[in-house]
Amino acid sequence: MRNVKIIIMTPRINPFVISGYVSPEYFCDREAESAQLIREVCNGNNVALLSTRRMGKSGLIQHCFQKPELRDDYYTFFIDIYPTKSLREFVFALSKNILESLKPRGKRALETFLKCIHSLQAGISFDVAGNPSFNVQLGDIQYTETTLDEIFKYLAAADKPCIVAIDEFQQIATYPEKNVEALLRTYVQRCPNAHFIFAGSQRHTMGKMFTSASRPFYQSVSMMHLESIGLEEYIRFARQHFEKAGKEIESTVVRTIYERFNGITWYIQKMLNTLYAMTPQGGVCSVAMIDDALRSIVDSMKYAYTETLFRMPERQKELLIAISKAGDAESLTSGAFLQKYRLSSASSVQSATKGLLEKDYITHEQGKYRIYDQFFGVWLNENY
DSSP: OOOOOOOOOOOOOOSSOOSSOOOGGGOOOOHHHHHHHHHHHHTTOOEEEEOOTTSSHHHHHHHHHTSHHHHTTSEEEEEEOTTOOSHHHHHHHHHHHHHHHHGGGOHHHHHHHHHHOGGGGGGEEEOTTOOEEEOOOGGGOOSHHHHHHHHHHHHHHOSSOEEEEEETGGGGGGOSSTTHHHHHHHHHHTOTTEEEEEEESOHHHHHHHHHOTTSTTTTOSEEEEOOOOOHHHHHHHHHHHHHHTTOEEOHHHHHHHHHHTTTOHHHHHHHHHHHHHHSOTTOEEOGGGHHHHHHHHHHHHHHHHHHHHHHSOHHHHHHHHHHHHHSSBOOTTSHHHHHHTTOOOHHHHHHHHHHHHHTTSEEEETTEEEESSHHHHHHHHHHO
16 A cells, blocks of 8 residues: 655744734844843843833743743743732732743742742642642632742742743732832842843833832832834834745835834734735735725724723713824813813813723823724724
């Protein structure tokens, strides 16, 4: 019988990744930023990494964690605390992430952590091979500061230095517990075996946390501001990946998208992801395809946008629509703004602004208010 060679074709990945971090191959540039961040933590410094939302902070950190100088010589932990609402939830997320990050490192890496976390022992079980599972529930953390103390004892006693990246760090300022900043600052200061990356997207709040003399973290970090990836780098990156797939993309396409979305990484990636899928092998992605790609993205989200607007209080809805029409809105309570967009009063706008900011529907940076989700802004302008 003839031998038949079976070839299994692996589906080609869309190279314009819009969720998580895959590998260096699909990561655009950031060479200078990566070198700076690695240099800072390797030299024993803590870092505050600031940028607008969706600029790529998380991807940069995870990219650096894959570099040999960090991957081989450090234990690295990445915790996103955006969903947390209290110190207890913060401690829960931190302890779960550390255990899950150490599991692939083997038994030796886990032993020290498991010995330190006495308060959570009942929630950690082992299978027949001795692999641990984190079965702790939020309610199992009875004494929050005790568990926090145990976590930092582990970080101090680990057999390798540790790097802990805490994403959306400004969230701790909203916790109901008192003196959370001072408590964490004390633990960080007393843990020379661990270095910290405090990443945040609310630049005003983060700036005050680290530059105000009255705040516990004052002058305790090196500050890094993450700006847009250079346009020429993005053009090179896009053309390279289209060419690998036997496709082409006009440079003007990347330039148009880049300028339309103010150089914000996630929106550029999302548009390129869609355009890549729309372009057949052997085809050319042209400027004429941009509107169709944008329409496809916005249409896929219109149900969520309709529901969001339906549930929104009337005054917040009116203000959100006004901000979307203004683009970069300033002086929301001024007579000119109220009159132009037919808003009822300065006091109602002030209250609505507070609600929209708290829910992250809008951002406020450098005196300007913007719709956080730019695709939502496109939909609002088309429908209202």
